[in-house]
Amino acid sequence: MAAPMAAGLGVRLRAWLPRLTQVRWSRYNPSYIEPEVNKELYRKPPEELTEEEKEKLELKAVQPIKAAPPTLSSSVFSDPMISKFTNMMMKGGNKVLARSLMAQTLEAIKRKQLEKYHKAPEDEKETIECNPYVIFHQALKNCQPIIGVSNITKGGKTYQGSKDHLPSLQHKPAWAQLPDGPEVLTKPIPRQYQG
Amino acid sequence: MAATVGRVLRLGGPWSAAAPGGPRAQVLRLIYTTKAVQRKNVGASGPEKYTEEFIKKQIEEFNLGKRHLANMMGEDPETFTQEDIDRAIAYLFPSGLFDKRARPMMKHPTEIFPEQRKIQWGEDGRPFHFLFYTGKQAYYSLMHDTYEKLLNVQKYEDELTAQEIPSQKEKKNLAGSRWLTKIELEEMLLEKLSDNDYSRFIQLLQKLMTLPCGNIEEKYIQKFTREVPVQLQKVVIEPLKYDERGVAFSTGEGARKTARATAVVYDNGSGKVTVNGRDVLHYFPVLQDREQLLFPFQFLDRVGKHDMVCTVSGGGRSAQAGAIRLASAKALRSFVTEKEVEFMRQAGLLTYDPRVKERKKPGQEGARRKFTWKKR
Numbered sequence: 151m152a153a154p155m156a157a158g159l160g161v162r163l164r165a166w167l168p169r170l171t172q173v174r175w176s177r178y179n180p181s182y183i184e185p186e187v188n189k190e191l192y193r194k195p196p197e198e199l200t201e202e203e204k205e206k207l208e209l210k211a212v213q214p215i216k217a218a219p220p221t222l223s224s225s226v227f228s229d230p231m232i233s234k235f236t237n238m239m240m241k242g243g244n245k246v247l248a249r250s251l252m253a254q255t256l257e258a259i260k261r262k263q264l265e266k267y268h269k270a271p272e273d274e275k276e277t278i279e280c281n282p283y284v285i286f287h288q289a290l291k292n293c294q295p296i297i298g299v300s301n302i303t304k305g306g307k308t309y310q311g312s313k314d315h316l317p318s319l320q321h322k323p324a325w326a327q328l329p330d331g332p333e334v335l336t337k338p339i340p341r342q343y344q345g
Numbered sequence: 346m347a348a349t350v351g352r353v354l355r356l357g358g359p360w361s362a363a364a365p366g367g368p369r370a371q372v373l374r375l376i377y378t379t380k381a382v383q384r385k386n387v388g389a390s391g392p393e394k395y396t397e398e399f400i401k402k403q404i405e406e407f408n409l410g411k412r413h414l415a416n417m418m419g420e421d422p423e424t425f426t427q428e429d430i431d432r433a434i435a436y437l438f439p440s441g442l443f444d445k446r447a448r449p450m451m452k453h454p455t456e457i458f459p460e461q462r463k464i465q466w467g468e469d470g471r472p473f474h475f476l477f478y479t480g481k482q483a484y485y486s487l488m489h490d491t492y493e494k495l496l497n498v499q500k501y502e503d504e505l506t507a508q509e510i511p512s513q514k515e516k517k518n519l520a521g522s523r524w525l526t527k528i529e530l531e532e533m534l535l536e537k538l539s540d541n542d543y544s545r546f547i548q549l550l551q552k553l554m555t556l557p558c559g560n561i562e563e564k565y566i567q568k569f570t571r572e573v574p575v576q577l578q579k580v581v582i583e584p585l586k587y588d589e590r591g592v593a594f595s596t597g598e599g600a601r602k603t604a605r606a607t608a609v610v611y612d613n614g615s616g617k618v619t620v621n622g623r624d625v626l627h628y629f630p631v632l633q634d635r636e637q638l639l640f641p642f643q644f645l646d647r648v649g650k651h652d653m654v655c656t657v658s659g660g661g662r663s664a665q666a667g668a669i670r671l672a673s674a675k676a677l678r679s680f681v682t683e684k685e686v687e688f689m690r691q692a693g694l695l696t697y698d699p700r701v702k703e704r705k706k707p708g709q710e711g712a713r714r715k716f717t718w719k720k721r
Contacts, residue, residue: 185691185693186691187692192688215691217693217698218640218692218694220663220667222693223636223637223639223640224692225636225639225643246631249633
């Protein structure tokens with residue numbers, strides 16, 4: 151009852167409290183916040199807004215906002231994950247080439263899926279996913295590691311033991327809960343390497 | 346009169362007050378100091394560089410000089426404001442110096458001489474304040490006071506719950522205020538603070554404020570808050586103009602890195618965009634640039650409804666696209682309601698992008714890249 155309001159009020163008047171020394175600096179004043187480009191959030195009528203959202207809006211009205219970068223746009227075709235992937239593909243600053251490669255890849259995915267779609271019988275047509283963005287996101291999720299290594303010091307020596315990469319232990323992906331999930335989860339970890 | 350003239354001729358800045366206090370004041374004021382005098386004063390550190398009588402005398406001289414100046418300019422001495430003084434000085438002593446602080450100025454002594462701490466111990470050497478030996482007496486006494494207020498509020502709350510009166514939660518509009526910055530707090534306390542001290546103090550204030558009955562201590566808290574201009578829309582939106590055909594249009598200017606652009610957005614259009622006399626497909630062959638040009642229109646759902654004619658120069662391909670995007674967003678403000686202007690601002694369409702190429706530093710190969718490290 152008092153707690154959520156307290157939290158909201160506490161967040162409102164937070165001054166910029168310097169906790170770390172400045173090594174990376176930016177041309178913007180630290181009080182500037184990131185822009186929100188998603189059109190849907192702005193199309194909501196005022197009645198549908200919750201208390202928190204109204205407070206956030208009021209707070210945002212007072213704060214200065216950074217300029218949207220050239221890679222960000224409100225169109226349906228701009229996706230943050232695809233932009234990040236394109237940037238990682240880029241070599242020597244050649245964004246034109248990276249973007250064209252990305253576009254060709256997505257086109258190739260779409261073509262293959264459409265081929266499958268047209269060849270499939272009527273009842274299976276709904277299961278085939280034709281949207282290349284969805285396929286890309288799913289592919290990235292499938293590639294994410296679930297277990298990594300971390301340093302464990304025991305008896306003076308530093309071993310490398312397993313550590314969960316999952317964002318939270320409660321929200322495991324659906325396929326990991328199946329009995330025939332990846333082997334790694336079912337393999338017993340030797341006692342000496344347990345944390 | 347000579348005294349007044351001498352006072353007016355004194356350049357701004359604390360160093361020129363090197364002439365030490367009241368007793369040694371001469372009729373002719375020092376306009377410059379020698380190195381010996383400067384060194385002597387720097388060595389004399391301590392809380393009192395200017396005595397109180399000295400400051401009072403300066404204030405009297407300032408007021409007298411103000412009246413003389415008003416008489417000289419032929420204006421009424423009673424209603425001579427600081428702006429009038431600045432104008433008069435700029436007229437009588439024109440200076441071509443670049444730095445405003447180097448030009449002759451005549452301001453109230455409280456603005457020129459920084460506020461100083463009074464001597465904190467008596468004649469027997471015993472300090473007045475009980476927290477003197479902490480080293481930061483003003484800061485710790487402030488923390489003590491604030492904590493006392495916190496305890497008061499908690500006691501009041503307990504009394505209310507004991508009497509079973511429902512506590513009133515009055516919501517204040519806090520979006521328009523901010524806490525004091527560290528520098529402002531240092532000026533208030535006349536003491537140096539560390540970042541840690543400052544953050545502890547702000548956390549304590551926040552705790553005090555978030556208690557349900559924190560409204561009792563509102564006056565105390567208000568001493569440490571400053572108003573923030575409620576709307577960041579200080580910019581005036583120009584009204585629509587109409588050309589000979591009766592079509593509404595609006596102009597906007599934008600810049601990004603070295604590129605400068607002007608855009609004229611016409612109403613009742615079909616989405617045609619002309620840049621420097623050429624079609625947009627010719628000028629921007631890359632999809633990303635055309636996406637940026639369309640961004641403001643797509644955000645407002647006005648994609649095929651406006652025509653645009655732009656001129657752009659300077660910068661590269663992406664910078665020119667960004668400049669035109671800013672110019673068109675500024676022009677679209679006139680066509681659209683205030684709420685949508687605020688949405689555009691929150692989407693980052695109306696902010697000038699300050700990012701420019703970082704300079705190369707000596708001893709490094711580029712702005713950040715260092716030379717290859719060689720062991721030998």
